[in-house]
Amino acid sequence: DAGITQSPRHKVTETGTPVTLRCHQTENHRYMYWYRQDPGHGLRLIHYSYGVKDTDKGEVSDGYSVSRSKTEDFLLTLESATSSQTSVYFCAISEGTSNEQFFGPGTRLTVL
Amino acid sequence: AQSVTQLDSHVSVSEGTPVLLRCNYSSSYSPSLFWYVQHPNKGLQLLLKYTSAATLVKGINGFEAEFKKSETSFHLTKPSAHMSDAAEYFCVVSSLKAAGNKLTFGGGTRVLVKP
Numbered sequence: 648d649a650g651i652t653q654s655p656r657h658k659v660t661e662t663g664t665p666v667t668l669r670c671h672q673t674e675n676h677r678y679m680y681w682y683r684q685d686p687g688h689g690l691r692l693i694h695y696s697y698g699v700k701d702t703d704k705g706e707v708s709d710g711y712s713v714s715r716s717k718t719e720d721f722l723l724t725l726e727s728a729t730s731s732q733t734s735v736y737f738c739a740i741s742e743g744t745s746n747e748q749f750f751g752p753g754t755r756l757t758v759l
Numbered sequence: 760a761q762s763v764t765q766l767d768s769h770v771s772v773s774e775g776t777p778v779l780l781r782c783n784y785s786s787s788y789s790p791s792l793f794w795y796v797q798h799p800n801k802g803l804q805l806l807l808k809y810t811s812a813a814t815l816v817k818g819i820n821g822f823e824a825e826f827k828k829s830e831t832s833f834h835l836t837k838p839s840a841h842m843s844d845a846a847e848y849f850c851v852v853s854s855l856k857a858a859g860n861k862l863t864f865g866g867g868t869r870v871l872v873k874p
Contacts, residue, residue: 689864
């Protein structure tokens with residue numbers, strides 16, 4: 648298995664609170680991604696990073712921000728969580744030379 | 760722009776019978792195509808990938824998929840289903856761009872295997 652960990656694995660929070668999810672990799676891959684998974688939608692890309700301090704938006708980026716200060720860590724922040732952000736969040740990594748992505752175990756976030 | 764349509768949201772098969780999961784795609788670029796599997800409460804695992812080499816792609820656990828450009832399809836098959844194949848399957852299209860490849864997922868097909 649690719650060395651990808653996500654923390655926390657489960658979180659329950661209240662509407663309006665800030666939340667930060669962490670993705671950590673030990674593969675030294677250049678590219679990192681955050682997705683959310685909702686029934687019937689597959690996975691949808693929130694943000695991605697193509698290097699340290701280099702990030703770009705995905706298709707569902709509203710309400711989310713990201714940061715990548717080190718190759719191995721990619722943080723996803725919900726500045727003010729809403730109930731519509733209740734979801735399972737997956738981090739992924741890829742080398743870039745081949746375009747398959749490897750996924751972390753996921754974080755289940757519930758916003759009450 | 761790219762998109763993926765998985766034609767069946769649920770498929771039910773009996774153990775030992777063939778499995779067919781249908782996928783159609785659209786892409787403005789020469790696509791790479793993938794099938795991923797997700798077992799309950801688990802992450803996603805790559806089953807197989809097509810990247811413009813052989814059009815018949817063999818993956819893990821006896822799965823294979825055929826790329827048909829004329830039909831814009833990438834259907835996944837397995838000759839004989841096993842109970843452990845019960846999971847959700849995602850067809851995925853990718854376009855490799857300078858700033859990193861973006862994956863577009865289909866909505867998923869949930870497979871039920873009956874004994």
